[in-house]
Structure formats: structure tokens, C-alpha cells
Amino acid sequence: MASLFEIRDMLALHGKMEASALSAALHTPLSMMEAMLSRMEALGKARRVQEEPGGCLSGQCRQCPEGKACLREWWMLR
Template sequence: MASLIALRDMLALQGRMEAGALSMALHTPRPMIDAMLSRMEALGKVRRIREEPSGCLTGQCRSCPDGKACLREWWALR
């Protein structure tokens, strides 16, 4: 299981990553990565980068009735 330091180091090496990619790279369950990222965000160590919905046809995604399945979210160090 990964530590907060391992998560920070991975973000430092890669620049920015999605939570799913962090989970796979660190061999840690996604809920644990989400909790760690939330805590680090509260501490001011990482920031959430959300993709602008300008390229998304809201409501037109087949996999999500709200049209938000195609929006990506990355994490990066501050």
C-alpha cells in the first residue's frame, strides 16, 4: 500500500496524473487514493485540475446521463 510520500513522489515525477492512473501505478485501491488526494488537497499540497467542458456535448454521452463521463480530472503538486 502506498504512503502519502509515495503519492507525492509519483506526482512530482509525472507532473500531473488522474486518480485512476495513480491507483494503478501505486498498486493501491482507488478509494484509498481518493482519500489521500483529498487530504493532501486540504493540506494545500496538491491541486485538482478539471478539464473544461467546452469540448463535451453535455447530455450526449452514452455512458452517463448527466454528460459528465467524458470530463477528465487530474491532480498535480502545488
């Protein structure tokens, strides 16, 4: 399991990463990674950056029945 320091170092090395990429790189379950990233956000150490919906005008395309599955979310250091 990764520590907050390892997550910080990985974000510093790559600039911004998705939670799933961090999870795979640090061999940590995605749910745990999301919880740790949320904690870092609460501490003011990381911030969440969401992609603007550009290709899906209505938000209800065939690939994303939820309306938000096509939106990517990255994490980066503050």
C-alpha cells in the same frame, strides 16, 4: 498500500496524473487513492485540475449519461 510520500513523488515525477492512474501505478484501491488525494488537497500539497468540456456542448452526450463522466480530472502538486 501507498503512502502520501509515494503519491507526492509520483506526482512530482509525472507532473499531473489522474487518480485512476495513480491507483494502478501504486497498487492502491481507487477509493483510498481519492481519499488520500483529498487529504493532500486539504493540507495544501496537491490540487485538482479539471478539464474544460470542449467536445460535449450540452453535457449530455451518449457516452456520459451523468453529464460529467466525459470530463477528466487530474491531480498535481502545488
